[in-house]
Amino acid sequence: MSAVSPQGLAERPAPSEIGSDLGGRGRGGRTDQAFRLLALLAGLSILAILALIAFSTIQKGWPAFSKLGTDYFFGTQWKPRSGQFGILPLVYGTFVVAAIAVVFAIPVSLGIAMFMTEVVPRRFRFGAITIVDLLAAVPSVVFGLWGIRILAPKLDHIFGNGFFRFLGDIPIVGNLFGDSSGRGFMTAGIVVALMITPIITSVTREVFATVPRNDKEGALALGATRWEMIRGVVLPHSSGGITGAVMLGLGRALGETIAVALLIGANPQISANLLGTGETIPAQIARQLSEANGLFRSALIGLGFVLFIITIAVNVTARRLVVVMDRRLKGA
């Protein structure tokens, strides 16, 4: 066994396999087997919890699924008081808020990641990273409180005073920027953008860090400016990883609950007006589940299942993209 293999730790066999005598038979072997089993069970608990989440939400949401059927999944009216549980307005709201958040967060996050990897001097880098990580540490409910008390009144002023009015006369686009009360898709989307910026930034930063130094220095040696180097070397090299990072941010944005619940306006509707009120799946659950009963409760737990499936799908895709990029780099 060589002392250090150049491939790195991940390539080497586990020590438990190197000395197979130390992993099983003989005196004290039983303790080792027991410890191994314990560790394995701990690992399996992750899979068990995920399976249980799916199982229990389906089971408790089943009355809504079976009784309402397509009215549940494709209904366009969510009116619990009159017994109408069509989830499409909520699904629509969830995706609109997430889309607004992602559109705002992408340029900002990419800019910050470039700033941190290419512009900031090395000794200030840790400080800059800490500041952006603090943004991730601020609890969602504090963002919600700040948004509803400080930001929403300001945005109401801006939206109401014709910041978008010049757009209002243009057909189609005008529909997107209608009346506003300061709460709604746009306000929620802006706050969620703030909340997902740190995650997109940190993943993008890691992706940028994997760009080979030779390529970057080569571009600079050929006379490229820093921006040309970033555009010509860093960005093409990281496109897959950036897509993965954005998908991770999208997953977070889809599941963001408390800040959105306070800022969205609690009005389940499918409306093109991005400045108007709406409702999202997690916000509706947060608002109603404590007090709900009977079919309404089933419908809400069913919403939990729908959200679970959507975010699992987004996250699996995102992780695949990041892993594929990882493998490509290690293979090269």
Add this chain to the structure above:
Amino acid sequence: MTTIDLREDADVALHPSSDVRVTTVTMRRRVRNKLATIAMIGAFLVAVIPLGFVLVNVTQQGMKVVTKDFFTNEIPPDTGSADLTNDVLAKYGGTPTTTQQTSSTQLGIGPAIVGTLLTTLGAAVLAIPLGILGAVYLHEYGRKKRLASFIRFMTDVMTGVPSVVMGVFIYSVWVVHYGVDGKSAFAASLALGCLMLPIVVRSSEEMLRLVPDHLREASAALGVRTWRTTTKVVLPAALPGITSGSMLAVARAAGETAPVLFTIGAAYNYNWRFHGGNVSLSQFIYNQAALTGPTALRLAWGAALTLIVIVLVLTLVARAISSRLSIR
């Protein structure tokens, strides 16, 4: 990508008759480079300025309410209707009575601080040992095995599952089963534990990966069994990193609202037990923010300041530990 021999280039550059000079970068390219740099700095500021506003606003508003008693007083019940009564009295010329006009000295969030401590403590006790054991399986036993890779992948996916789903999960297996009595600090701990578990597993595995294999091999050469190597050599070596990762997970759990919302119940008095309804800072802020009265709002700002200080201190300490580690 062809590699460039730097020495050859340097020869060209040093040659007196060479055309390669800094001035060959045209004005246009230089301006574009400057603009891009400014845009990057701008992006950083776009994220930092709102953070500054949040911190400053919460501190300003919170400091108006926070006194020494604020942290120990019990929560005044039904701030919403007290605010409403005062409004009505003010409108029709009455004077608010002292009991209704809750003065600053009577406001408090003591029970919510206790509830937050209890739920996070419970979640930490449930999730941290399990998470570290899971990481031990992934890195000490599983490594590249199919099952280990699958668990690792699903752990990453689970970190992306929204916290509200964890709340719905515990609500549907625990609260629906035990009824309203099932709502307790323990049920909230279960939900927060589910949230923390994948974070602890992944951060601990990263830390185990940093422990050099020589240590494991040296221990194995002495004939020490794998489980003893793990508990006596590997885990102590990785301890600072694991502590830091676990603290970050605790900080995240302390600030979470959605999983707690339908699992903790309600309380206005101190409840030091895991059984029975309780109240957490985050859930309290949410409930008060949804009301509109001035008293509710003051309580919300005070609680927000308290929560933000708790979470930021935990985060900064965890980062300090991990930065100390990375320097070594």
